[in-house]
Amino acid sequence: MSRLGRLTRQLADAALQLTLPLFDANAAPPVVTRQGTRVIRLEGRFVEYSMRRSRRRTIGLVIDDRGLAVTAPRWVSQAEVEAVLNERANWVLRKLVEWREHAARRDRIAIRWEHGAAVPFLGETLTLSIEPSHAGSALRDGTMLRLALPPGAGREQIQDTVQGWIQQQARACFGERVARFSRQLGVAPKRWSLSSARTRWGSCSADGSIRLNWRLMHFPEEIVDYVICHELAHLKELNHGPVFWRTVGELFPEYQRVRDLLRTYPDDVTIS
Ligand SMILES: [Zn+2]
Incomplete structure (x- = not known):
């Protein structure tokens, strides 16, 4: 694997922690939703979405790492919004799953935060070493980063x-x-x-x-x-x-x- 590939894999630190609002078919709809959001059932799955009214003339759907966002003209009823969501259910669910997989990929590149783990640092790779007897909290020694932590540190x-x-x-x-x-x-x-x-x-x-x-x-x-x-x-x-x-x-x-x-x-x- 290339150096850049390795670095990229190790860069989860820069990754977002995501919770995509997509709930399994058999689960009950979420009791507590984020403020200002609604929930709709699409093909048996509960999908949370944010709803915004605007001066635009059509209903807009955007899916990204924050989930589904709907923008609708002020004169469109909630039932009409839901009809559009049902019509486009396939697309909505596919996109939400894609984003969830994207998030999972990033989670896999996480720094492991344990003895022996590699941490990319200014183009080099430092190796974490937990050394209970070490003085000071952290000290770099060549490519080692020595951490004065107890053996059972979490x-x-x-x-x-x-x-x-x-x-x-x-x-x-x-x-x-x-x-x-x-x-x-x-x-x-x-x-x-x-x-x-x-x-x-x-x-x-x-x-x-x-x-x-x-x-x-x-x-x-x-x-x-x-x-x-x-x-x-x-x-x-x-x-x-x-x-x-x-x-x-x-x-x-x-x-x-x-x-x-x-x-x-x-x-x-x-x-x-
Ligand atoms: Zn700039």
């Missing part, structure tokens, strides 16, 4: 310790790069902070502050550099027009190749 405890360490590394790594590229650009962000967003690698606000996802630390350094340059360039151009991309290119000449590389990573996370 997955959650291991995950917390490792992620805490990664966030600490992210602060130093991003801080150094933000300073370096800001000098090059001639503009610095008002402030920058770490984010744990499930759907964004980075963002830049109109007030000049930047947020960078600490999970980028699971990627090669060039991806970290690209995302930082992308967000810094927004300090000059808060859009994705030609001037923006020229600015990114001045900071990071290889941006096109790395941008394409980033697109091969889990597809539910974007950069803005």
Whole structure:
């Protein structure tokens, strides 16, 4: 398997936790649904969906990782909406199953959070080692990440310790790069902070502050550099027009190749 393939497989950390609203035929309809949602029975299966009224002229159905969303004109009755859902039941169920399988695939690429597990880190692979006698909570030693945890430490405890360490590394790594590229650009962000967003690698606000996802630390350094340059360039151009991309290119000449590389990573996370 390619290095990229391996990395991608290990990147579940960046994956979303999904619960698709699709219930088995024999199960009772859900008693508690998410706020503002409805439930319909399609071909014997209960499907939860969100309903929004709009000024559009037709009924719209969208299925993604959040489930089924229906948008309907204000003058359409609930019975008519349900008739459309029944008519398109096959498609709705097929799409929901596809998304559920997609979510399951991502779950399989999860970091195992146990002794000996591999954790992708800035283009390298670190191996977790639980060492009860070790001092300090986590310490990198070559390609080993030594964790001072009791022998019976649970997955959650291991995950917390490792992620805490990664966030600490992210602060130093991003801080150094933000300073370096800001000098090059001639503009610095008002402030920058770490984010744990499930759907964004980075963002830049109109007030000049930047947020960078600490999970980028699971990627090669060039991806970290690209995302930082992308967000810094927004300090000059808060859009994705030609001037923006020229600015990114001045900071990071290889941006096109790395941008394409980033697109091969889990597809539910974007950069803005
Ligand atoms: Zn952007």
